[in-house]
Amino acid sequence: MEITPTAQKLCTVLALLLLNRVRVVPVSALIYELWKDGPPKSARAALQIYVFHLRKMLTQSTGLTLAEVSENILQTVRNGYRFVVEPGQFDLKVYNRLRRDGCTAMGAGDYRLAAQHFRQALDLWRGPAVADVEPGTRIRAEVAALEQSRMTMLDYRIELDLRLGLHREILSELAVQTLRNRFQENLHAQYMIALYRSGYRIRALEAFHRLRHNMLTEFGLEPSSRLKELHQAVLTLDPALDGAEVVPLPRRPTADLPEIPALASSF
Structure with missing residues (x-):
């Protein structure tokens, strides 16, 4: 599936959800990312609208119904949201x-x-x-x-x-x-x-x-x-x-390269 929002706040919501793939992102974290320390009184309602628009875009790209997208892909969970897709799509x-x-x-x-x-x-x-x-x-x-x-x-x-x-x-x-x-x-x-x-x-x-x-x-x-x-x-x-080396290679089975949250650069 492919989804490319053009509105800046939609992009921000999608990016934070994808950076935390399969983990719940609290509503408070999304609101802070969007408005920092000055969210409007309507912030929670505006966020719900952004999520709704993302779900509609997902229905168009996947062929699923809005209910199926809400249940299986962009889920509402414990006062937050979670983005779930197959690992190979990231x-x-x-x-x-x-x-x-x-x-x-x-x-x-x-x-x-x-x-x-x-x-x-x-x-x-x-x-x-x-x-x-x-x-x-x-x-x-x-x-x-x-x-x-x-x-x-x-x-x-x-x-x-x-x-x-x-x-x-x-x-x-x-x-x-x-x-x-x-x-x-x-x-x-x-x-x-x-x-x-x-x-x-x-x-x-x-x-x-x-x-x-x-x-x-x-x-x-x-x-x-x-x-x-x-x-x-x-x-x-x-x-x-x-025989000079610039970067010493690790001597243990795995290198010290941290696991990165699974951000999707393309779906």
């Missing part, structure tokens, strides 16, 4: 499964399989989480956790590719990622190593100086000592770079 449910499978493979030392799972999970992203929603406090916190999970997984996946010897294969991806994440030191360090191992020593040095320039211009800060040591190693052709 991109993030699949994302979390691939994340767990990748962590298990990584902990077992199967780097190729782990990288494959992480790559499939990252391919599910088609843009920012909960795009086109004006986030309140609760949604902003959930989205921050989700974005951090994605960046941690990206760190691991690129590190795995480096250990598998895929330096040239990931150069174009790293070039894009370092432009998008101008101050993310792990990505820049991985890019420098991939360039160096691919025979592009000058470009590796340029990548460091570009990061340093950006950090000094924006924040008046120098790169970390770790990045400076990597820069020096490239300058001196340090043989340790052939």
Whole structure:
């Protein structure tokens, strides 16, 4: 099924319900997300109208009756609401499964399989989480956790590719990622190593100086000592770079990647 509200408050209600998939979201939490500390006297009635409109949209996309949608999908439960759909209809449910499978493979030392799972999970992203929603406090916190999970997984996946010897294969991806994440030191360090191992020593040095320039211009800060040591190693052709690691991989069966509530980016 597919449902894409255009009204901002409808989007906000739907996003918070999906971020808490199968968990009850209290009416008070939804009202706070919509109006913060200044809800109108009609807030509860307005929320009921928003939920009604979402249910009507769901009837159109699923072919179910309004009663069936209310009973099986967007439920009223204990002074709150709960959104329930099949797990396969949520991109993030699949994302979390691939994340767990990748962590298990990584902990077992199967780097190729782990990288494959992480790559499939990252391919599910088609843009920012909960795009086109004006986030309140609760949604902003959930989205921050989700974005951090994605960046941690990206760190691991690129590190795995480096250990598998895929330096040239990931150069174009790293070039894009370092432009998008101008101050993310792990990505820049991985890019420098991939360039160096691919025979592009000058470009590796340029990548460091570009990061340093950006950090000094924006924040008046120098790169970390770790990045400076990597820069020096490239300058001196340090043989340790052939086996250097940027992101240490976990030694236990599962990695420290938190479970994220199942937000649907598409249904």
